[in-house]
Amino acid sequence: MRVQPDAPLAPPVTGSPAIRATGLTKRYPDVTAVDGLDLSVAAGESFGFLGPNGAGKSTTIAMLCTLAVPTAGTVEIDGHDTRTDAVAARRSIGLIFQESTLDAELTAAENLRFHADLYDVPAALVPGRVDETLALVGLSDARDRFVRTFSGGMRRRLEIARALLHRPRILFLDEPTIGLDPQSRAQVWRHLHRIRERESVTLFLTTHYLDEAEQCDRVAILDAGRIVAQGPPAELKAVLGADRVDLRTDDDAAAARLLRTRFGLTVAETPGGLSFTATDSARILPRLFAELDVPVYEARVTPPTLDDVFLHHTGHRIRAEGASEGPPDPAGDDAPPPVPAPRPAPEVASGGFRAELRALRMVWRREMLHFLRDRAGTVLSLFQPLLFLFILGVGLAGLMAGPSSRSYQVFLFSGALVTASQAPALRVGSALLWDRRSGFLREMLAGPVHRGTLLLGICLGGTTVATCQAGLLLGAGALIGVPPDPGLLVLLAAELALTALAMTVLGVVLAMVVRPQTYGTALTVLMAPLMFLSGSVFPLSAMPGWMEAVALVNPFTYAVDAMHRTMAVYLADAPASLFAPVAWGSWHPPVVLEALMLAGLAALGLAWAARRFSRLD
């Protein structure tokens, strides 16, 4: 497979290390998770961050990747200060989180294409990149399967493929093999080794598996937020001194005598054979095999482990339950296909306004994909406005003095449209909470685009979905006497879109302030008065004075009023008792002003939500 070069991008600052952290600190109210950490990782190095649960590994990686704001200290990625140039820093980074951050409702290839758009990989290169990275992790056959059908190991491999898609200079892996069985762990590591062979990528990984840390060029051992030792694993262990050598021989007593007299070793005779320590076991063992006159059946050298180093520095052990020792098995059942020829050095994407626009379109498209695939949700969401229109319309019409039940149903049509857009628009807020919980939001937040762009894409996606869904109801208007005039339908659709935007933003704002479990209840409590006091069920003129005053500060009153007034123009006999326009004293605010008010409110809500969004950890 031939690899085409990308457009060149933001280069690293000359001579700077791939990662540099100085005095990095993160304090939470109850704990200092990271405490004044200094580290420097050279380009092309593999650096392991080893520590027990709660040592501060994930918090450190989150700060290095710009996903958490340090309480103190600085981080430079490829020479870019993450406080002042987070977007450029993110462009150099590929990230594999501890928890899965894939969109389970998209296919493997769709997840990769989403990522390619987010990182502005040149469009012409995307199909090749998708094929190539899927092949690299042995997932070519699963490219069109939904990720929800993937095993844990497959998800991990897909995340590795995704993290490499934009050719990052630095790959961060937060516990890349946690929760995987030994075979999947071995597979993941085999892929990581291949990647290192092929690309001059810097690896920074956190782990509490000793064997994984052993495979790094350098290791930092972390305990309670502080680095207690740092260096190549062999050097860290060397400071502890000797290896332990265990021997099984034909005649242990004779062998022990010879070892003492000829080699000057202090030998212990154990039930399993002989045991001694040696600082230079690599030199002694060949001599011992050649010169010991007693046949040796078995010789085992146990070098000091990083766990011993940890014990030496902290007084306690790191070893986690379930952590396997020894290097991960390099063999596996489903070995990936042969690796393509080596590629040029990694490149990065160009960024700028075009990249922001592309990311916005991609987020919007994801909302549309989810909508198009959720046919049951689309059909179910139409029930509520239909019930509103026909049951409420027929039931309440009899109580209305004066206007016919037909006129009342036409009056209710605006409310039905707003109700139809309500469920899909507000679903965006819960989808955002769901993305946060499922981890996918982190994939978006780590991308090299402004977070406001992402939020705008999400809101525009929700608006489009809500308008399309409520638009399905527009056709039903003719059944109850709404004139099927194309001009009217276009105007109603435009007003509907604006209302859907305001509603979507409302859902997003709510999602920023309430906990996920409260969102549904908060919506129900909020939407009931907003709908009943909007003039959609009964006109404002039928309300007592205080209620009308409340309705006048409800933004959806103006959405409904704009639609009523638009319809009234096209109706030959719109009863004034139902279709009387909203009045501020004796003045009727024009429809254009009503539309501008809705748009302004949506813009304000969006700006506020974007601010909150940009501070999300």
Ligand SMILES: Nc1ncnc2c1ncn2[C@@H]1O[C@H](COP(=O)(O)OP(=O)(O)OP(=O)(O)O)[C@@H](O)[C@H]1O
């Ligand atoms: N958002 C947060 N709010 C409060 N405390 C936090 C938060 N995130 C992490 N902590 C605390 O900071 C400390 C370090 O957590 P961190 O997740 O970085 O450790 P870790 O080394 O990655 O652990 P593990 O191996 O279990 O993932 C822990 O005491 C944790 O409870």
